[in-house]
Amino acid sequence: MPTPESPLQIGPHTVQPPVVLAPMAGITNAPFRTLCREFSGGKGLFVSEMITTRALVERNDKTMQLIRFDDSERPRSIQLYGVDPATVGKAVRMIAEEDLADHIDLNFGCPVPKVTRKGGGSALPYKRNLLRAILREAVTGAGDLPVTMKMRKGIDDDHITYLDAGRIAVEEGVTAIALHGRTAAQHYGGTADWDAIARLKEHVPEIPVLGNGDIWSAEDALRMVHETGCDGVVVGRGCLGRPWLFADLVAAFEGRTDAYVRPTLREVADVMVRHATLLGEWIGDESRGVIDFRKHVAWYLKGFAVGSEMRKRLAITSSLEELRAGLDELDLDQPWPAGADGPRGRTSGNNRVVLPDGWLRDPYDCAGVGEDAELDTSGG
Numbered sequence: 438m439p440t441p442e443s444p445l446q447i448g449p450h451t452v453q454p455p456v457v458l459a460p461m462a463g464i465t466n467a468p469f470r471t472l473c474r475e476f477s478g479g480k481g482l483f484v485s486e487m488i489t490t491r492a493l494v495e496r497n498d499k500t501m502q503l504i505r506f507d508d509s510e511r512p513r514s515i516q517l518y519g520v521d522p523a524t525v526g527k528a529v530r531m532i533a534e535e536d537l538a539d540h541i542d543l544n545f546g547c548p549v550p551k552v553t554r555k556g557g558g559s560a561l562p563y564k565r566n567l568l569r570a571i572l573r574e575a576v577t578g579a580g581d582l583p584v585t586m587k588m589r590k591g592i593d594d595d596h597i598t599y600l601d602a603g604r605i606a607v608e609e610g611v612t613a614i615a616l617h618g619r620t621a622a623q624h625y626g627g628t629a630d631w632d633a634i635a636r637l638k639e640h641v642p643e644i645p646v647l648g649n650g651d652i653w654s655a656e657d658a659l660r661m662v663h664e665t666g667c668d669g670v671v672v673g674r675g676c677l678g679r680p681w682l683f684a685d686l687v688a689a690f691e692g693r694t695d696a697y698v699r700p701t702l703r704e705v706a707d708v709m710v711r712h713a714t715l716l717g718e719w720i721g722d723e724s725r726g727v728i729d730f731r732k733h734v735a736w737y738l739k740g741f742a743v744g745s746e747m748r749k750r751l752a753i754t755s756s757l758e759e760l761r762a763g764l765d766e767l768d769l770d771q772p773w774p775a776g777a778d779g780p781r782g783r784t785s786g787n788n789r790v791v792l793p794d795g796w797l798r799d800p801y802d803c804a805g806v807g808e809d810a811e812l813d814t815s816g817g
Contacts, residue, residue, distance in 0.1 A: 445645055445669040447482065447540060448583025448612050450512045454690030455669025456481040456658070456683065457615070458676070459649060460516040460542065460587070463732070467507055468715035472708065473676060474510070476698070477683035482514055487544050490519035490528035491811035500815040504537055512539035516587070518547065519571065520557045520810040526574035533580045541579055543571070545588040545602070548621040550791040555810045559589040559621035560792055562602040567803035572609035583612040587649070587671070590633050592790050593622035596797060599633060603641040615647040615671045621790045625674070625782065635665040647671050654778045655682070655689035655697065674782035678736025680708065702741050703769035709737050710761055717757070724755050740777030743767060 445455035458465060458473055463486065470483040485503060492500040506513045515538040519525035525543075532538050545568070547558030562568050575584050586606055591597035599616055606614055616637050618629035629650025638646040645668035648661045658670045676682040681698040688696040700708070712733060717726025734752045743751075747763065754760040793810075 445613075445647075447512075447585060447645070448581075450482070450540060450583065452482045452669065454480060454687055455647070455662075456686045456690065457647060457669060457671045458483040458683070459615075459671045459673030460484045460486050460544065461673055462486050462547075464677070466503065466716075466719065467505060467510075468712060468719050469680065470510065471507055471715060472680040472712055473683045476681045477687050479509070480687050481683060482512065482540070483510070484514040484516050484542055487516050487518045487547065487815065488528075489812045489815040490517050490521075490524045491813055492815045493517070493528045494524060494531060495813075497814065503815050506538075514538060514540040514542060516542040516544050517575075518544040518552065518557055518812065518815075520555055520561065520567075520806055522567070522570040522574045524811055525571050526578045529575045529578035529582075529584070533578060533582050539582065541575065541582055541584050542615075543575060543584065543586040545586055546615075546617050548589065548624050548788070548790070552812070553621060554791040554793065555812065556793050556796060556806055557810070557812070560592060560790065560796065562588055562598040563592055563596055563796065563800055564803045564806070565601055565605060566801050567806060568602060569605050569609060570803075572606060572611055576610040584610070585613040585615065586611055587615040587617070589617045590620045590630060592792070592797075593620050599637055600640050603637050603646075607641050607643050611644065613645040613647060613668075614641065615649050617671075618648070618650040622788055624788045631661060631665050634661070634667050638666045638668075645669065649673065651780075653780055655685035655694070658686055659689050674780070677781045678733055678739060679778075679781075680712075699773035701769065701773065702767060702771040705737055705741070706764040706767070706769060709733070709764065710757065713757060713760055723757060727755055727757060727760055730760075736781055739781060740774035741767075741771055742774075 444451045444453040465486045474483055545562050552558035553560040588602055590599045616634050618631055618633045634648040647669045648665050648667040649671035652658050652670055652672050653675045661670055685697045713727050713730040716729050717723040720726050731752050751763045
């Protein structure tokens with residue numbers, strides 16, 4: 438399949454191949470980004486988990502840890518969440534003036550209730566004037582730093598916003614747009630609408646458009662580019678428990694489709710231990726690192742012949758020694774299982790989107806949205 442004719446350009450940063458790690462709360466911290474970047478050979482763009490603008494401005498301890506980047510991370514990419522234009526502006530200026538990152542992405546795609554009930558994430562683009570005000574503050578405050586945004590199609594099928602939001606983004610100087618081809622109501626259920634990605638690309642030819650949704654393999658990424666004409670792909674749930682997917686993505690975009698990674702369980706186990714080790718070093722406590730790693734166990738073991746009792750045991754480990762000992766009891770010579778490349782992570786859909794009272798009454802009026810609508814914590 439053909440790949441994009443020219444490299445993906447995010448401001449001064451050339452992203453080649455055009456592959457981006459999607460921000461995921463509690464997942465895309467520095468250790469996971471390190472693993473993905475190592476498998477990619479340093480190619481691609483790897484975005485932090487969501488950082489709340491209010492927490493950043495107030496220098497919340499957890500938030501300041503979340504924005505720590507490894508020395509090898511270039512460009513450093515932060516995703517911000519905010520609802521109040523003034524607070525977003527303060528956060529962006531702080532990043533630019535203190536050299537905290539090289540690229541800023543704005544979150545208008547998160548569908549979880551704690552975000553949408555405050556008018557944030559995927560609820561926010563419905564308020565066109567509020568979206569414009571936030572983007573204007575961000576682009577102005579960023580100076581030379583490129584500002585991008587990630588969004589969904591809309592709130593639900595009756596409140597589609599992505600084309601209007603795309604045009605506003607272009608007018609306010611946003612560098613690129615990523616579109617997840619689902620509404621907030623779909624959450625992660627159903628099938629991503631790749632046709633919407635194609636329509637957005639036609640609607641805003643001035644800037645790069647990246648596609649997101651249902652990329653479970655390198656072939657899916659190539660197919661999305663071929664079918665939609667998008668300039669690159671954003672990969673989220675497809676790499677859960679599978680950071681080597683980025684090696685496959687690099688190989689695919691470079692035309693080396695015979696170089697895909699198909700690890701044995703022994704190789705997967707080694708990555709699991711390294712992941713847990715990195716988390717412990719990052720947190721500063723081995724036990725807390727292994728506990729944080731527990732949520733990854735089922736994703737790494739997907740498709741392998743591992744009994745339910747052993748899966749449960751591995752998912753309650755609290756030390757590297759305990760994790761390694763449990764893994765060593767498995768049949769580590771198992772080859773990569775057929776079907777392990779498929780969907781992973783959350784799949785629930787058809788949710789009622791929790792919104793502020795009267796949110797849908799007027800798509801332009803944003804009265805009552807201010808600093809009190811900001812979340813005060815970041816990440817997972």
